[in-house]
Amino acid sequence: MSQLLLFAQTLSQPLKEEWRDAVQLKDLAKQLNVSVSTVSRTVNGTGRVGAKTRERILDAIKQTGYQPNEVARSLKRRSARTLGVVVADLSNSFYSKVIKGVEKVASENSYNVFVCNTDEEVGKEEEYIRVLLQNQVSGLVIATVGSDVRLFQPYIDSGIPFVFIDNLPSLEDRFNLVAIDNDKASRSITQHLVDQGHRKIAMMTGPLNQSTSSERLLGFRKCLEENGITPEERWIGVGTFKQEYGYRMMREWLLNEDRPTAVLAANDFLMYGAIKAIYERGLKIPEDIAVACFDANDETGLISPGITAIIQPAYEIGSIAAEIIMRREHDKGRKQYEKIELEPVLLLKQSSMGNKG
Amino acid sequence: MSQLLLFAQTLSQPLKEEWRDAVQLKDLAKQLNVSVSTVSRTVNGTGRVGAKTRERILDAIKQTGYQPNEVARSLKRRSARTLGVVVADLSNSFYSKVIKGVEKVASENSYNVFVCNTDEEVGKEEEYIRVLLQNQVSGLVIATVGSDVRLFQPYIDSGIPFVFIDNLPSLEDRFNLVAIDNDKASRSITQHLVDQGHRKIAMMTGPLNQSTSSERLLGFRKCLEENGITPEERWIGVGTFKQEYGYRMMREWLLNEDRPTAVLAANDFLMYGAIKAIYERGLKIPEDIAVACFDANDETGLISPGITAIIQPAYEIGSIAAEIIMRREHDKGRKQYEKIELEPVLLLKQSSMGNKG
DNA sequence: TTGAAAGCGCTAACAC
DNA sequence: GTGTTAGCGCTTTCAA
Numbered sequence: 009m010s011q012l013l014l015f016a017q018t019l020s021q022p023l024k025e026e027w028r029d030a031v032q033l034k035d036l037a038k039q040l041n042v043s044v045s046t047v048s049r050t051v052n053g054t055g056r057v058g059a060k061t062r063e064r065i066l067d068a069i070k071q072t073g074y075q076p077n078e079v080a081r082s083l084k085r086r087s088a089r090t091l092g093v094v095v096a097d098l099s100n101s102f103y104s105k106v107i108k109g110v111e112k113v114a115s116e117n118s119y120n121v122f123v124c125n126t127d128e129e130v131g132k133e134e135e136y137i138r139v140l141l142q143n144q145v146s147g148l149v150i151a152t153v154g155s156d157v158r159l160f161q162p163y164i165d166s167g168i169p170f171v172f173i174d175n176l177p178s179l180e181d182r183f184n185l186v187a188i189d190n191d192k193a194s195r196s197i198t199q200h201l202v203d204q205g206h207r208k209i210a211m212m213t214g215p216l217n218q219s220t221s222s223e224r225l226l227g228f229r230k231c232l233e234e235n236g237i238t239p240e241e242r243w244i245g246v247g248t249f250k251q252e253y254g255y256r257m258m259r260e261w262l263l264n265e266d267r268p269t270a271v272l273a274a275n276d277f278l279m280y281g282a283i284k285a286i287y288e289r290g291l292k293i294p295e296d297i298a299v300a301c302f303d304a305n306d307e308t309g310l311i312s313p314g315i316t317a318i319i320q321p322a323y324e325i326g327s328i329a330a331e332i333i334m335r336r337e338h339d340k341g342r343k344q345y346e347k348i349e350l351e352p353v354l355l356l357k358q359s360s361m362g363n364k365g
Numbered sequence: 366m367s368q369l370l371l372f373a374q375t376l377s378q379p380l381k382e383e384w385r386d387a388v389q390l391k392d393l394a395k396q397l398n399v400s401v402s403t404v405s406r407t408v409n410g411t412g413r414v415g416a417k418t419r420e421r422i423l424d425a426i427k428q429t430g431y432q433p434n435e436v437a438r439s440l441k442r443r444s445a446r447t448l449g450v451v452v453a454d455l456s457n458s459f460y461s462k463v464i465k466g467v468e469k470v471a472s473e474n475s476y477n478v479f480v481c482n483t484d485e486e487v488g489k490e491e492e493y494i495r496v497l498l499q500n501q502v503s504g505l506v507i508a509t510v511g512s513d514v515r516l517f518q519p520y521i522d523s524g525i526p527f528v529f530i531d532n533l534p535s536l537e538d539r540f541n542l543v544a545i546d547n548d549k550a551s552r553s554i555t556q557h558l559v560d561q562g563h564r565k566i567a568m569m570t571g572p573l574n575q576s577t578s579s580e581r582l583l584g585f586r587k588c589l590e591e592n593g594i595t596p597e598e599r600w601i602g603v604g605t606f607k608q609e610y611g612y613r614m615m616r617e618w619l620l621n622e623d624r625p626t627a628v629l630a631a632n633d634f635l636m637y638g639a640i641k642a643i644y645e646r647g648l649k650i651p652e653d654i655a656v657a658c659f660d661a662n663d664e665t666g667l668i669s670p671g672i673t674a675i676i677q678p679a680y681e682i683g684s685i686a687a688e689i690i691m692r693r694e695h696d697k698g699r700k701q702y703e704k705i706e707l708e709p710v711l712l713l714k715q716s717s718m719g720n721k722g
Numbered sequence: 723t724t725g726a727a728a729g730c731g732c733t734a735a736c737a738c
Numbered sequence: 739g740t741g742t743t744a745g746c747g748c749t750t751t752c753a754a
Binding site (some may be wrong): 075107280284308312 | 387430433434435436440445464468472478479480481482495498501519520523633637640664665666667670
């Protein structure tokens with residue numbers, strides 16, 4: 009009986025503590041009677057190593073399943089081969105596509121990706137950027153919700169590439185950017201509403217310290233003016249990018265007899281909220297009110313009515329952002345900033361169609 | 366002129382190389398004429414430090430903006446305060462909620478989260494797990510798509526907690542699990558279809574090596590048999606979890622005169638594909654065909670028809686998984702495994718309602 | 723071609 | 739209380 013017990017114990021925990029630590033360079037070195045540096049060289053393929061020594065080492069690596077400790081490497085290298093991505097909301101398909109884009113380029117270059125979700129909170133955003141920098145990321149892709157970039161200016165200046173997407177930082181010129189021209193995009197979608205015969209057009213958007221908000225609002229205003237329409241201030245809602253605000257704002261507009269015949273929202277969540285309010289009021293889209301927004305991607309094919317929207321090339325934004333960082337990795341030290349503008353698509357669907365003469 | 370140039374240069378690149386490196390412990394130590402260990406102690410709040418020394422140090426930290434190098438800490442500690450999360454698809458709202466759940470618990474404990482996206486590819490999954498382990502993560506949360514866990518058995522045995530969610534690994538007993546009872550959930554949603562009067566019920570699911578697939582299929586079969594219905598093999602589709610497969614399979618079923626009156630899909634993407642096929646065929650939901658699936662979350666409120674579905678508590682799955690890891694961190698070495706079963710919700714919507722007597 | 727040794731930035735004994 | 743020092747696991751001169 010006691011033998012059996014012993015046996016079982018032996019099976020489940022072979023040598024206790026000894027086994028807990030993964031095999032490392034010096035183990036291989038000792039085992040093969042070579043120096044750690046030789047092993048290191050063959051692992052990395054740097055420097056010359058005798059043919060048969062290399063053989064033996066490669067063999068042992070396979071046998072033992074040796075895996076280099078990336079943390080030690082990063083410390084030595086003083087840079088983790090890692091990209092940080094900071095987004096406002098992971099469940100937002102725009103961001104998840106951006107991330108996939110970053111991911112693709114990163115993995116092509118054997119980099120890893122650290123993804124952080126800020127829930128649109130500036131505090132969290134700053135915290136995460138700090139943490140990522142402390143972790144020696146090679147570069148950052150940030151959809152900022154307005155953190156004070158000056159906090160990180162030392163890092164930016166020290167050459168760690170920051171690539172902003174979506175929102176511009178409220179700051180100087182020393183950063184990279186990948187985004188669409190929000191002003192222009194907003195003008196084009198507003199123009200579409202005007203072309204449908206609307207003149208009483210409302211717009212809802214997020215906080216104005218985010219450039220996506222302010223630029224989209226600006227484009228909206230410009231377009232109306234170009235068409236000889238004076239924007240009604242009461243029909244301009246500035247709040248958050250969340251569904252709930254879209255709902256509240258729309259409800260308020262609908263309380264009044266004199267209501268807009270079309271609504272533009274600066275993102276899809278706002279629009280979903282707005283639509284809820286419209287339906288609650290018993291109104292029809294687009295007959296009573298036409299709607300359009302930014303970023304309404306319908307993955308399901310079942311969203312009804314289909315929503316007219318500006319669609320950003322999210323995946324490309326992510327991959328290009330990552331490529332910028334990779335380029336900076338190669339010509340390190342050269343302080344150079346890229347601003348890349350991508351072309352969005354205006355997708356026309358039922359929600360805005362049907363002339364309003 | 367030459368003065369001006371000099372001035373400009375001075376502004377943009379102060380001391381060249383000197384500035385590139387962030388301030389570190391020894392800098393503070395030198396500057397304050399104390400030892401690095403004293404500074405380290407006050408940074409970490411470990412060990413006693415004289416009141417005024419501490420003051421001075423804290424001051425200097427604020428002045429210089431010193432941030433500890435996490436990579437060095439991790440190396441020393443032999444563990445990065447980081448959780449790895451491996452999911453099949455970031456754009457899937459189920460997973461993004463899981464991630465948010467993990468994230469919450471992690472950040473409460475000052476841990477970071479590494480998110481990896483496998484695109485449902487086993488190769489990528491194995492690669493990412495390897496990379497995460499090389500990066501000394503404290504634990505892993507994995508929605509496996511079938512990688513060979515034996516590859517990582519040494520790590521599991523060495524005490525790094527693996528928490529599986531969603532899918533079970535095709536292996537032994539030595540792992541943690543947080544999931545719903547898929548068999549039971551599947552039975553309950555199938556029963557609902559039966560209760561609506563359906564007897565010709567089809568089911569489509571993903572690869573059977575994923576337990577979510579096989580268990581859901583099993584539950585489906587059991588339920589039919591319990592109700593005295595013999596499952597029709599031609600109406601059981603085993604393929605992938607992607608929309609395209611749902612579409613193809615459904616189309617095939619609809620080619621035949623004798624078609625199912627209800628369809629269950631093992632996830633929402635399959636269902637969206639199926640619905641597309643149903644509409645293309647000019648059929649109505651639920652009048653001609655009732656549908657139901659797993660995980661159909663409608664964030665927009667606009668998906669029409671509303672889809673009857675089993676909703677998993679995704680956020681909780683993520684947070685509980687992370688909590689398990691945190692617990693293991695505290696009682697390190699103790700090899701103990703937790704299997705936690707959460708209760709899903711059956712959400713009834715139009716897509717399956719209306720008796721079929 | 724190979725090895726010895728000096729760190730990367732930090733923590734934690736262990737002395738004083 | 740505070741300082742000295744020995745690593746954490748790896749890479750990379752520099753000699754041999």
